[in-house]
Amino acid sequence: MHLARFPRQRFFPAPTPLEQLPNLSRHLGGPEIWIKRDDCTVVASGGNKIRKLEFLAGEALAQGADTLVTQGAVQSNHVRQTAAVAARLGMKCHVLLEHRIETNDPAYLTSGNLFLDRLFGASIEYRPGGTDMNAAAVEAGEKLRAGGAKPYVIPGGGSNRVGALGYVGCAQELMAQADEMGLVIDRVVHATGSAGTQAGLVAGMIGMNANVPVLGIGVRAPRPTQEANVHRLAEEVADYAGIKGGVPRAAVMANCDYVGAGYGQPTEPMREAVTLLARLEGVLLDPVYSGKGMAGLIDLIRRGEIGARERVVFLHTGGSVGLFGYQPFFEAGFAA
Numbered sequence: 397m398h399l400a401r402f403p404r405q406r407f408f409p410a411p412t413p414l415e416q417l418p419n420l421s422r423h424l425g426g427p428e429i430w431i432k433r434d435d436c437t438v439v440a441s442g443g444n445k446i447r448k449l450e451f452l453a454g455e456a457l458a459q460g461a462d463t464l465v466t467q468g469a470v471q472s473n474h475v476r477q478t479a480a481v482a483a484r485l486g487m488k489c490h491v492l493l494e495h496r497i498e499t500n501d502p503a504y505l506t507s508g509n510l511f512l513d514r515l516f517g518a519s520i521e522y523r524p525g526g527t528d529m530n531a532a533a534v535e536a537g538e539k540l541r542a543g544g545a546k547p548y549v550i551p552g553g554g555s556n557r558v559g560a561l562g563y564v565g566c567a568q569e570l571m572a573q574a575d576e577m578g579l580v581i582d583r584v585v586h587a588t589g590s591a592g593t594q595a596g597l598v599a600g601m602i603g604m605n606a607n608v609p610v611l612g613i614g615v616r617a618p619r620p621t622q623e624a625n626v627h628r629l630a631e632e633v634a635d636y637a638g639i640k641g642g643v644p645r646a647a648v649m650a651n652c653d654y655v656g657a658g659y660g661q662p663t664e665p666m667r668e669a670v671t672l673l674a675r676l677e678g679v680l681l682d683p684v685y686s687g688k689g690m691a692g693l694i695d696l697i698r699r700g701e702i703g704a705r706e707r708v709v710f711l712h713t714g715g716s717v718g719l720f721g722y723q724p725f726f727e728a729g730f731a732a
């Protein structure tokens with residue numbers, strides 16, 4: 397694999413920091429917990445979609461596009477990051493937002509990511525929950541093309557073989573950092589949703605023969621679906637990146653026990669994880685992804701499924717802007 401062969405826009409100075417979380421480790425009685433700060437990818441307050449957008453925007457510009465089209469839930473971090481990237485590149489941005497969660501909460505419907513989408517100047521259309529959003533985005537792109545624009549349609553979460561290259565690159569970056577520091581990584585843990593992050597990481601680890609397991613903590617789909625989605629995309633991105641030999645099914649591991657009532661529905665373990673990281677480490681997680689991912693990591697440590705002597709890297713995928721969309725939920729916890 398040789399990522400320089402793919403068109404790319406650089407949006408942040410790599411590597412993102414790899415830091416220890418000593419207070420959290422002490423609080424839990426081990427293991428050694430490290431955090432890879434992909435919440436520090438600069439654009440739009442950062443997050444994992446920026447790595448994917450380096451390759452997606454690179455391809456969009458190579459194709460002569462002038463408009464980025466994408467979709468997500470109302471509080472989508474991906475949409476916010478896409479809107480900012482478009483602004484930075486002097487492109488237009490058109491987004492479709494799905495009412496995936498039934499709520500009248502003004503914080504959820506107007507604050508956080510939604511507010512920033514508007515600030516970045518994206519044009520917004522809404523769709524009811526349950527809409528086939530990728531198909532709707534393609535349709536919106538066709539409409540724009542008929543009107544004379546040059547749209548580039550990005551699937552939800554930026555999760556296709558082009559976007560996932562960003563996390564092949566992250567795997568390379570992380571292992572170079574660990575080797576430089578003399579850090580032996582026993583396991584990587586992160587929140588997995590539209591699958592591109594885990595697919596890229598798994599393919600990248602295989603491409604390097606790193607032998608570092610990657611555990612995705614699911615935020616939406618049940619485990620069989622999530623693992624199948626990640627595996628399919630890992631095979632695609634491995635092939636696209638020139639990684640030989642395919643991706644063994646066993647290399648794809650997801651734990652979907654921490655979703656709670658559904659995508660974007662707050663859980664008590666998420667509240668605890670977000671609050672612990674804020675108060676022990678001064679780190680901001682998010683309610684939909686990294687908060688549930690960290691809740692999973694904490695629970696697996698407490699159950700002894702992740703050993704006290706391991707060295708674990710939690711990939712922080714960003715999303716803290718979403719906290720403002722859930723402010724009433726957290727404030728209710730402060731009062732209690």
Ligand SMILES: *Cc1c(COP(=O)(O)O)cnc(C)c1O
Nearest residue numbers: 473589590591592593685713715
């Ligand atoms: C999108 C997102 C994820 C999940 O990444 P996928 O590549 O969609 O699986 C995790 N955390 C945050 C904060 C995200 O915005």
